[in-house]
Each structure stands twice: as C-alpha cells, then as structure tokens.
Amino acid sequence: MAKIVIGKDGDEVSSHLCQAIEKQYESYDPSGSRPFVIGLSGGSLPKFFAAGAPQMTKINWNKVKFIFCDERLVSFDDPESTFKVYRETFISKVNGVTKDQFVVIDPTKDVEACAQDYQEQLAQLDSPQDGSFPIFDVLLLGMGPDGHTCSLFPGHPLLDEQSRIVASISDSPKPPPNRVTLTLPVLNKARACIFVSTGEGKKEILKKILEDKEDFPAGRVKPETGTLTWILDAPAASLLKL
C-alpha cells in the first residue's frame, strides 16, 4: 500500500523527501563494507533533492553511492544530462560528496552498449541480490504527465522487460530519444521507492494512477517487499480524495 504525503510548497516537499531518505538510512549498517545506494531521477526531482540535501545530517555521505534510475545518452556538458544537473546543483552543496560517488553512464558508447556497460557497473556495487537482481536501498522517482517513470513510457515494449537490470531506449517519446533506464523488475526489488510529483500538470495523472488504478508505467512500481511513498505538493494532489 502506497503512503501519500503532501507538502504545501516546494520546501515542504524537500523536507518530506529528506525525511523519507533518512528513514530508510536507519535500516542501513554504515559499519559494513557495502554502500548505501540511492537511485536518482532527472526532470524536476533534482531541485527538491539538492535543496533538501544539506538537511540530511544523519547520513554519512561517504558511504553513499549514487546511481541513475535513468539517464539521457548525451555528453555530460549537455543541459539534458541528468548527471550534469546533479554535478552543478548537488555535489557543490554537500560537504564531502564527490563525483566519484556517482556511477555514471559512458556517453561515448552506442545506446545498447551503454545500457550493458551501466548494468555491469551496477553489478559491481556489492548490493544485496534477489536472484539476478540487485536490491537497491532507495530509488527516487519522478513521473511525467503521461504516467512515465524513469524512461519507461506508456505502451512501450520495455514495460515487458523481465530479465535485464538496465535497458536501452532509442525512441523515447520525450527528447532526447536515446536513454538508458532501470527496468520494472529492479525497481520492484528496491527497499524503498519514493516518487516526487508536483504541480498542476500532474493532478490528472495522479488521480488516474492513485485513485482510479488505471494502468500507467508509474503505477506499475509496486515494490515486492519494500516501501512505496508518493510525495506530492498541494496542486498535484488537488484531485485526490484523501
């Protein structure tokens, strides 16, 4: 069952996001060797994460590895690069976080080779496994007004992917067309999936997914044993009968 949390404005959304991440960190043992893995999304999410990050004082950032729930296949200087956004808005704000803690794509590869390479990089993180799938600690997710999450779009064959951890997409309906993305099976193995969805433009799709239970990619994120949290602002939640 999803937990829905509503912030009255962007600051409250950031606060709820930080609290949710810190709560998940409580069940992690920082004295062990494995990292605490946080999956990052692009779009509107980085601004809430970066704004709240300095408040997350319980987290030993040295133990964190950041991965990308999806990434656009563009150079790291391109404004569409999600890594670029985090490099410019987050790394500079939190003491001790360096770019070496980010598991980044190789943007020089073709999209399929890039996905394969990223999957291999994720496999080296020493995360717990369930069968062939890693169990990541926290995945921070966004959702487009069409109901996509990561780079998993409505009606796309990637929604049926059952075995890969990272897949490529070369026909993304939202530009840029070439991207790599975590797949639904790995999203649903995570210990915690936290969506952040804000603004008037998301109110209809949120009602369809959270209340009417219509089938959209974001609604297929249902962690098997982990938790699912939706953090919304008031405009995004305005059609929900909570």
Ligand SMILES: O=C1O[C@H](COP(=O)(O)O)[C@@H](O)[C@H](O)[C@H]1O
């Ligand atoms: O293209 C993308 O869009 C989604 C949703 O973005 P938002 O701006 O509507 O929050 C994002 O989660 C994903 O990472 C990104 O590649």
